[in-house]
Amino acid sequence: xxVSTQSTGVEMKWALNEAILAxxxxxxxxxxxxxxxxxxxxxxxGKIAPFIRFYMTNMAGLSQDQLExxxxxxxxxxKVLMEILKGSMVTGSGSLGKNATYLxxxxxxxxxxxxxxxxxxxxxxxxxxxxxxxxxxxxxLKKANx
Numbered sequence: 001x002x003v004s005t006q007s008t009g010v011e012m013k014w015a016l017n018e019a020i021l022a023x024x025x026x027x028x029x030x031x032x033x034x035x036x037x038x039x040x041x042x043x044x045x046g047k048i049a050p051f052i053r054f055y056m057t058n059m060a061g062l063s064q065d066q067l068e069x070x071x072x073x074x075x076x077x078x079k080v081l082m083e084i085l086k087g088s089m090v091t092g093s094g095s096l097g098k099n100a101t102y103l104x105x106x107x108x109x110x111x112x113x114x115x116x117x118x119x120x121x122x123x124x125x126x127x128x129x130x131x132x133x134x135x136x137x138x139x140x141l142k143k144a145n146x
Contacts, residue, residue, distance in 0.1 A: 020069060040073055052084070056070050078115060085103050
């Protein structure tokens, strides 16, 4: 059965969070893996991206386990994760937060480049701009302290 991300997204999010809790309490990832696979099977292929967007609405507030589950459920749909990452860079403070950094380190960047080369370039151009901005701030501070 295919489910709507609106009608049961909250329930699926709850189920995934319970699986995460069980994994941390019992130190067993079996339920976590089963839940991730269950969600992938229940959500129509075309609706995985909207579910991931719903699940990651507050990316900065997610735990590492929740990010892992989002990556697992997204599967081959790395584009949605890169779109979320890009969005967090635009609304961020000019530096990557820990969750944005985690996503960047754990998603398949080669796959992203294959799927959407322009989005891939946008992400890395944004990273370069952040680096340049930090370098400028650092140089300005250095000059002010001289």
